[in-house]
Amino acid sequence: MRIDGAVALITGASTGIGAAIAVDLARRGAHVLLVARNAEALEERVADIRGRGGRADSFTADVGDQEQVAALGAAVREQVGVPDVVVNNAGAGRWLYLDETEPSELETMTAVPYTAALLVTREFLPDMLARRSGWIVTINSPVSRMTWPGATGYAGARWALRGLTAALRQDLRGTGVGVSEVVPGKVLSDYFANNPGAEDRIPKIDALMPAQTPEQVAAAVALAVARERREVLLPWPLKVADLAGRFTPRLLEKVVALTGHRR
Template sequence: MKIAGKTVVITGASSGLGAALAQGMWRAGAARLILLGRHEARLNQVVRALQADGADAHAVLADLSYEDDVHAVVDWLRAHAGPVDILVNNAGAGAWNFLEDSTFAEIREAMAVPYLAAAWLSSALLPAMRQRQHGHIVNISSVASTLVWPGATAYIAACRAMRGLSDALAADLRGSGVHLTHYESGPIETPYWSTHPQSRARVPGIARLLVRPLSADEAADAIIRGVEGQRRHVVAPVMMAAVLRLHGLVPWAVRGLMVRTGFRP
């Protein structure tokens, strides 16, 4: 789908990849940007920068792990934004931990954002997209949708849920005029790593050796190319795509390397 002239909703837009996607979508010609996030000051800063550049950008404060906030967002969109052309489910949360070191609240949050947030918001916006036979949903997760390593149990489970949602929803949408892109990323240099330093230490050694982290702008560019090319599946960087292809051929070998070079307490 061409982004020019479209209304785009981006979740998790307060910083990092979400903020970079907002800038990239604006450069690609988006007519209106609706940015959702939980951190009011940072979200407003992103929106003000876009507005200063001439963008029609709006901030909507919401915690999408709560159903009431999702309903409030949908009501706001209907009242102020009109039809949504592109929904980018980028919101995510949670540190990498062994399951027994995670609280019940942390396990719930890991699944609520991204998975429940993406499922709830997509469910609410899909009827209008289907009626118009027009729309594009982007689900953003990581290569944990395919790969596993020690010390990130709830995070990996949530990424697997995002992959299941994406695969099943793409099947549902076949022939509807509504498209879906699932983005699996390798490491991206965002504020996540500074707020969750233990997660960086748990990146498997083989991944640190082979895969260069992307900047947020590089990841955003890969996603935007995927949307404009109506690609069903996008993996970046190129080396990570090669790792996933190898996993498809010899999953036991790649899994073994990820586990053996992973974090041990």
């Protein structure tokens, strides 16, 4: 799909991976629409992109909330039009055992990313189908390929996101609307600073996978859209783990368990 001239909506775009995706797509000629809850941070990102000569607008919304997503859709259609690309990047959640996690936090982990991707995609999908063109990208976690101990709610939501992506891919065959899933390994962002203790729960097998920058993930998203890839996993050792999960699932499960966090 052609990025230059496209309208691309990115959720969770105020910081980290989402902000990097917005910058990268704008550099490639897209008109980017940044969505997040923090209006001030969004305006800073928009000013930065415009300062680089790009086209950008911001929309403040909690994408895990149905009413706010409906309002977002109405505002986007009125001010810009129907996006050509939707990047479901918004994500939240700490790495905790199920018995450590309060029910309210489990609901939040499910709302973002899973419910958010479901609602945002549903909001713009009818228009994409009517136009018979568009591209949907979901940003997922390696936990959807190699589930590790001590992150139950987070892992469940990410597996749900993987299922949503697969279901959409089946639903949209022959419609002109495509779906990509981009799965990066550990990313050098603010996540671990904002979630103390999470890094301690990464399985030691992760040492085989070089950490990625948000900019590298953004480049992978652009690749997925431009070349219409169904999946992009990075770095390459994660691809090996994914294949192991498909063909030798018990072996991968055992390795992750042995190198993962223990109570």
